[in-house]
Amino acid sequence: MRSWQRHPLAQAALLALGSALAGPVSAQSVADLVQEIQALKARVAELEARPQAPAAATTTTAAKTAQWGMTPEQAAELNRVQLKTEALEDAREAMGFKGLKISGYVDPTYIYNKAQNRAGFQFLNRVDTNSGGDGYNYDNSYFGAAVIDFQKETDSGTRWRLTLAPNRGVGSVFDTNSPIHEASVSVPLPDSQIRLIAGQLPDWSGYEFLPATQNKLITHNLLFDFTLPTAYTGAGVELADGKWIYKAVLANMNTSQRSSGNKSPVLAYRADYAKGEFSGFGFAGVHGTTANPRYAVQDADGQALFPDRVGHDTRVDLFEVDGYFTRGDWTVQGQASVGRQRDAAIALASDGSFQDAKWWGLSGLVAYKWTPRFETTARLDYLANHWNGGGLLTFATADSRNGIGPGVNGDPQRGANRSALTLGASYLFNPSTTFKAEYRLDRASQPVFEDVKTGEFKKANHLLGASVLVAF
Template sequence: MKVKHITVLCLLAFEAVAAFAAEPQSTSDANRLKALQAQVNALQANLDSLRKTIAANAAPAAAANAGAANIGPVNTATAVAPASSTAPAFTNDDVQQMREQIANASLKVDTLQEAATSGPLAGLSITGYIDPVYLYNRAQHTAGFQFLNHDPGIYDYYNSTLGDLYLDIKKTFGVGPMAPSAEIVIQPNRGFGSVLSNERGGVGNNILTQAQVSVPLSTTKTFETGLMTSLAGYEIQPSNQMLTLTHGLLYDFSEPGNMVGIGLKGSDATYTHFWQVLLGNEQLRTAGAIVNAANNTTKSNWTPTLTARFDSATTTGLDVGISGTIGRQTLFSPCAAAGEYGYQCNASSPFGLYTYVESDVTYTHDKTQFNAQLDYGQLQKGAWNGGTARWFGTSLLGHTKWTTAGIGRMGATLRLDYLNDTANGGGGSNILYGLSGGDPSVNGTSGFGLDPSCFQNSANKGMECKGAQHYALTADLLFYPTDQIIVKFEYRHDGANHPVFQKSDGSYSRSNDIAALQFVYTF
């Protein structure tokens, strides 16, 4: 091989290194570095082969010279001609230059490798999605696109964590199971941040849904702190991982929300049983609750909230989980400044004991998935009439995927939800009344509360009335045109045993229907 050919190879190596250095760093750096390292190794192997060729070509020449020394003087012209026909077309200086070039390329690769594993961008990943939604609401008599438009402090089943921008930023410090990490999830207007409140209950329209640090204590135990996700139920928040467009009734109105505090999670040595414990503020509070009282005094919630979860996954397709939460929760109190609390201002304390327990099952087989969940919760002094609010419910979901020749990958989901909130007029920490104006005993946009006619005809502020039983039937058709795109069509029918769904003309209906189209792009 001629010198110019080897020089070209070296220049190509330099160009590959330069091109790698010029590209933005991403999570695929490690794969590109491996490929570049392989190219440098191949060049080094070629150089070793050339050095062997030089030695092989030099050996006959040396033998000829030795023979010439034994037989005496030879004709110079005759001796030079054969040597020139067999000698390599490069010198030792050329070989030395090539070695320096390859060593320089190897140094650049090592530098890039070190930056990818221990530099500022090492272990950094940024993922997420956007999911604009077009939604028709029969009771509200509205239709249009929904995207980043959630009203702070108001949470409705058709306008919760859908139609949003979701950014998951995670940084891992090191490699292996003992590497700590920090994770931040940003979700403007649509995430849990839209209902997070400070110590005095003010909603600040926070853009954060999750912000936590995880520090492994061993290969099976990890310490966590920050704003952490709820442990309850089978449903998850991100739209690109949901099998429906909207969330179920239990996710929206029964389960506790995200929590600020500390936690510990782990598993057994076989990784078939998992547990997690969180200790912190009451749900959705970024600080310990402080409530204004009479005579310019305040009352504080000193009691932490404890929540825990246990999962058993003894087979690859079946997971059985149970979770629970206990703590003190701030009551809805329209007359707290007068030292009276609760809907009817008849409680002496602004806080009530909150307890919640649920069990859920997930079963997957091939392209089919089934989920089931049972919930029960209560909040002392949290009901409409000042008594204990009690609610219970269930959720059943079935999903399957298939592939067609003309359309490609598809999926279908059917979900049935039921939530009973009748005790003492209904209510609770996750079901607030009067949010949409009008009748203060009804959450008209989400379909909970008293029968409006019972409330209006009551001589006792509806103290004898019961809350609503709410059910929902949801059907989805999903399309997966690419690995990054999901298109969802959903029809959902919600109903109740009282006319609690407020219509656009101010009247109330026993049911509501929505139809929606969602485009999810994951990056």
């Protein structure tokens, strides 16, 4: 309990009252004394109230100064935090981190291939056959990768991208040991609606994406593996016009540098239309000249069969349309492709001349999410490739692993048509981890799959796959 202390002015008033009472009582009546006492009490009350007024005013002023319910100490701490934040932002910009995004993933994969009599993990394995790899195949495409992606956008709107994928990116497929999957720039001309694009760009055809983070299954469809380009090295433009996005480049296809005597690039283009929030379609094409693998075929001794043709490019024409519908738990995607390359067929004509490789194909995918974490997927592919003994883009000889070319003891002028049914499931274990599994049945119209254990050729092959995809 707080003790009450008399004010000095109140003490003086009481002394004056004592002096008055000390005089003769007869000098004034009792009524006069009562009035004086009441007056003195009122004066004391007034004097005692005066010191509290400045304190109340001070409190009001402090309340106005300490806004948002903060004390002066809290306001000072806020100022210090603001200064530190500004310093960190300045340092981040000075070191080039402003507008920088870093992402990546790894997806160790297990593959069982019945015809190849092989089962085991695939991770960071080489593609280049000259470096111990086994080439690009449907059971050994881009999965089993470790990828890191750097993207940066400057204040001017220029975008820069570098994606590294050692042994597993497009660079390792067409440029042997290159770890570069993508190295590109995008510059607004003069605004973000029209942009200059240049560098090494992975192919953009089809409904299926290359990265495992954007692919519902482990393997890719037949059209992706055998009928589409790998990458482009060149420059072009990208235009955004309402619901349409167009892009086109003049580039080298599947090579970072043209060989001697080859001067003509390809024109590669793509257009996408977003019909609404849930659906859209697009088309892509390539027209020009590119390397002809048929000219590079060697005999058993490693000697070129056509030394005068080695290194020469031939005409290629590719076109595809694709579309998608994604709403709720359902995803539906589809693609149709057609292609032709001059002098690239597997079989020679009866007079020994080269023939054109021709093909067309269809691919469709349906996926359904049973829960927000669990999804199942079915994909069906068909590839017609029977003309002139077969032959596909970059595949100009019979291939008993991928099922390309004429069947054993069959008509050498008739290649095998291919199909594949793939069933898969994925489970989102946590926001950065996905478990995948799939079963794939590949079939051909002729016995073109070699069973390496028995040496027999069959019309079908079975594949099982599983992977753990961890991304950030």
